[in-house]
Amino acid sequence: MRVIRKKRPLSFWLLGAVFAAFVLFLYGPMFAIFVLSFQGPEGGLTFPMRGVSLHWFRVLWEGIGVIDIGAAFRRSLVLGTVVMVLTVGLSLLAGLAYRKKLPGGTALFYVVVASLIMPSIIVSLGIGLSFRLLDTGVKTLLEAQWPEALDTFTSTLGMFTSGLGAQLTWTLPFGLLIMFAVFNRFNPAFEEAARDLGATPWQSFRHVVLPLIGPSLVGVGMFGFTLSWDEIARSSQAMGDLNTLPLELQGLTTTVTTPVIYALGTVTTVVSFLVMGLTLATVGLWQSRRR
Amino acid sequence: MNRARTAHLTAWLQASPLAAVFALFFVLPLGLVLMVSFWQASEYELIPAFTGQNYLDVFTGCPVTPDGDLCVTFKTYLSTLKFSVLTWLITALLGFSIAYFLAFHIEGTLTQTVLFIVCTVPFWTSNVIRMISWVPLLGRNGLVNQTLQGMGLIDTPIEWLLFSDFSVVLAFVHLYTMFMIVPIFNSMMRIDRNLLEAARDNGASPWQTVWHVVLPLSRTGLIIGSIFVVALVMGDFVTVGVMGGQQIASVGKIIQVQTSYLQFPIAAANAVILLAVVLLMIVALMRLVNLRKEL
Numbered sequence: 001m002r003v004i005r006k007k008r009p010l011s012f013w014l015l016g017a018v019f020a021a022f023v024l025f026l027y028g029p030m031f032a033i034f035v036l037s038f039q040g041p042e043g044g045l046t047f048p049m050r051g052v053s054l055h056w057f058r059v060l061w062e063g064i065g066v067i068d069i070g071a072a073f074r075r076s077l078v079l080g081t082v083v084m085v086l087t088v089g090l091s092l093l094a095g096l097a098y099r100k101k102l103p104g105g106t107a108l109f110y111v112v113v114a115s116l117i118m119p120s121i122i123v124s125l126g127i128g129l130s131f132r133l134l135d136t137g138v139k140t141l142l143e144a145q146w147p148e149a150l151d152t153f154t155s156t157l158g159m160f161t162s163g164l165g166a167q168l169t170w171t172l173p174f175g176l177l178i179m180f181a182v183f184n185r186f187n188p189a190f191e192e193a194a195r196d197l198g199a200t201p202w203q204s205f206r207h208v209v210l211p212l213i214g215p216s217l218v219g220v221g222m223f224g225f226t227l228s229w230d231e232i233a234r235s236s237q238a239m240g241d242l243n244t245l246p247l248e249l250q251g252l253t254t255t256v257t258t259p260v261i262y263a264l265g266t267v268t269t270v271v272s273f274l275v276m277g278l279t280l281a282t283v284g285l286w287q288s289r290r291r
Numbered sequence: 292m293n294r295a296r297t298a299h300l301t302a303w304l305q306a307s308p309l310a311a312v313f314a315l316f317f318v319l320p321l322g323l324v325l326m327v328s329f330w331q332a333s334e335y336e337l338i339p340a341f342t343g344q345n346y347l348d349v350f351t352g353c354p355v356t357p358d359g360d361l362c363v364t365f366k367t368y369l370s371t372l373k374f375s376v377l378t379w380l381i382t383a384l385l386g387f388s389i390a391y392f393l394a395f396h397i398e399g400t401l402t403q404t405v406l407f408i409v410c411t412v413p414f415w416t417s418n419v420i421r422m423i424s425w426v427p428l429l430g431r432n433g434l435v436n437q438t439l440q441g442m443g444l445i446d447t448p449i450e451w452l453l454f455s456d457f458s459v460v461l462a463f464v465h466l467y468t469m470f471m472i473v474p475i476f477n478s479m480m481r482i483d484r485n486l487l488e489a490a491r492d493n494g495a496s497p498w499q500t501v502w503h504v505v506l507p508l509s510r511t512g513l514i515i516g517s518i519f520v521v522a523l524v525m526g527d528f529v530t531v532g533v534m535g536g537q538q539i540a541s542v543g544k545i546i547q548v549q550t551s552y553l554q555f556p557i558a559a560a561n562a563v564i565l566l567a568v569v570l571l572m573i574v575a576l577m578r579l580v581n582l583r584k585e586l
Contacts (some may be wrong), residue, residue, distance in 0.1 A: 008329065009497065011396075011497060012396045013393065015388055015389075015392035015396060016392065016396070018385070018388050018389065018392065019388075019389055019392050019393075019406070022385065022389055022410070022468070023409060023410070025465065026410070026413050026465070027452060028422060028428075029421070029424035029425050029427075029428055030413065030416070030420070030424045032424060032427045032428055033423065033424040033426075033427060035418070036427055037431050044432075045426055045427060045430065046426075046427045046430055046432045046433050046434070046437075047427060047433075047434055047437065076446075087346065089308075090308045090309045090312065091342070092310070093305040093306065094305065094306045094308075094309040096305050097301075097302040097303065097304075097305035097306035098302075098306070099300055100301065100302040101295075101299060101300075101302060102299075102302040102303065102306055103299055104301075108306065108309070108310055108313070111312060111313050111317065112309070114317075115313060115317045117518055117519060117522040117573065118317075118321075118522070118526075118566075118569075119522055119523075119525055119526020119527075119543065119565060119566070119569055120526055120549045121526050121527075121528055121543040121546050121547060121562070121565075122321070122324065122562045122565065122566055123316075123317065123318075123320065123321075123544075124318075125324060125546060125550055125555075125558055125559065125562050126317075126320025126321050126324045126562075127316055127320045129320065129323050129324060129327055129555055129559065130320045130323050131321060132337075132555070133323065133327075133337070134317065136336075136337075143546070162316075164314060164317035165312065166316060168312050168316065168455065169312065169313065169316050172309060172312060176309070183316065208313075221394075226442060228307070229417075230415070230416065230417040230418060232418065232419065232428060232529050233526075233527070233528070233529055236529075237547075237549065237550050246417055246419060248530075249417065249419050249420070250419050250529060250533070253419060253422075253423055253533050254537060261423060262423075265417070265423060267417075267422035267423070268417050268420060269417070269420060271415045272415050272416045272417070273415075273416075275415075276412070276415055
């Protein structure tokens with residue numbers, strides 16, 4: 001039933017050119033630093049290539065100056081995983097809540113959306129400030145109750161307290177919006193059928209709802225991880241003493257003038273793409289198994 | 292009655308972890324920012340005593356300094372606004388064209404999806420890396436300058452390509468056009484194709500169809516995208532820092548610098564003012580659309 005192809009209008013070619021130029025614009029520069037990270041030992045920050053080697057990856061592996069890139073890498077990985085798990089869990093729960101009557105749900109929704117469009121520096125400053133005030137409180141309390149504990153206490157600011165919270169205010173809005181989209185397209189007839197067949201609410205959730213929305217949850221997880229993995233603005237004032245990889249990277253942009261920074265860029269981009277690839281593979285596998 | 296109450300309770304139990312995160316890490320911190328913006332501070336500690344001094348300090352010498360220049364705050368806001376408007380204009384035009392191309396010119400859902408994913412993939416890589424990826428192209432000895440010199444078009448390298456207003460806007464467009472494409476594309480996909488045919492049958496030129504049918508119907512997407520871009524650019528300090536060579540001022544950067552010097556009350560005052568400005572811009576945009584209804 002194929003319709004005879006109409007002649008493409010001029011606008012098709014013009015817009016197609018815009019699209020092609022845009023894709024080149026998106027990927028070209030990234031491809032440039034990918035290529036340049038394989039510069040030889042004498043190579044600089046710009047073209048031409050002076051030899052091809054893995055030299056700058058070796059330099060990266062050995063560490064840049066005082067910064068322990070390996071440790072930052074592992075920290076980012078662990079934090080990203082925690083953020084991912086929490087984002088999936090909390091978004092799913094909230095998504096389920098919004099399917100029922102949720103008094104005050106609209107207000108909560110607006111808070112979540114407000115967080116998404118709030119300039120990140122303000123959120124970051126606020127969280128940093130809250131934990132500093134909390135520090136003052138804790139210190140006063142310790143002074144009054146356990147003066148000896150005061151010596152060991154430094155700060156409540158940290159990766160898994162303020163840092164984690166800061167990142168969740170960024171990942172959860174995306175998660176919740178995806179859940180809305182998922183449940184808007186969800187056919188409740190499946191659940192009704194399960195109920196008619198005598199399933200308990202838990203059984204119908206576990207055996208009917210969960211398998212149907214599973215691939216989307218994997219997508220939410222991917223969002224959670226990669227958003228955390230690359231996040232700077234929210235966590236900049238809230239991470240405490242130990243920085244994540246992107247924060248170290250941001251600091252390095254002003255000090256490092258060798259292709260080692262491109263090597264680092266290549267490595268982190270590869271991790272992002274690996275996560276995306278794994279996610280897509282998981283979703284693909286899931287859907288092919290269902291058929 | 293009782294069952295309804297149980298249902299409400301379950302719903303709230305399910306929503307409570309999410310609500311708790313936003314209460315603790317969003318609402319409360321914003322409240323504290325407002326509170327601390329009225330506090331005093333010594334070099335090392337915050338003093339909870341009410342003062343309006345921080346706000347006065349922000350606007351020292353405003354609107355015009357004794358030398359006849361604009362005060363620092365107004366200058367910074369003007370420069371930040373300039374970045375916002377430029378970025379918004381370019382991303383809106385580009386985003387609309389690309390979304391239009393994908394939605395109306397590409398046939399077949401598979402091709403559409405693939406091309407759409409091609410546009411969104413870079414969104415998942417680090418912003419800083421996407422910024423520094425311009426260095427080998429735009430730098431003094433970068434590819435652009437090398438090429439232009441090689442072709443004999445210029446004698447000396449163009450200096451304003453990198454670490455300039457130009458490179459900042461370029462990076463913003465590079466980073467944020469996606470935030471325009473996605474919502475506009477989403478709106479366009481919901482447009483009933485029969486409407487376009489009706490317009491054509493009534494004698495509308497392609498351009499008239501875009502202007503009188505497609506544009507009004509994709510308004511929601513355009514506005515949602517605009518809100519994102521405006522909010523992101525107004526609060527940005529990373530892009531302006533990296534792409535401006537740490538030389539260009541922006542409101543976000545001022546807040547960040549003051550925070551790193553632990554001048555929290557004045558940073559908080561700046562944050563409150565920035566928030567007010569951004570909110571005004573968003574409210575103006577929101578009047579045009581009901582966000583909840585569109586989802």
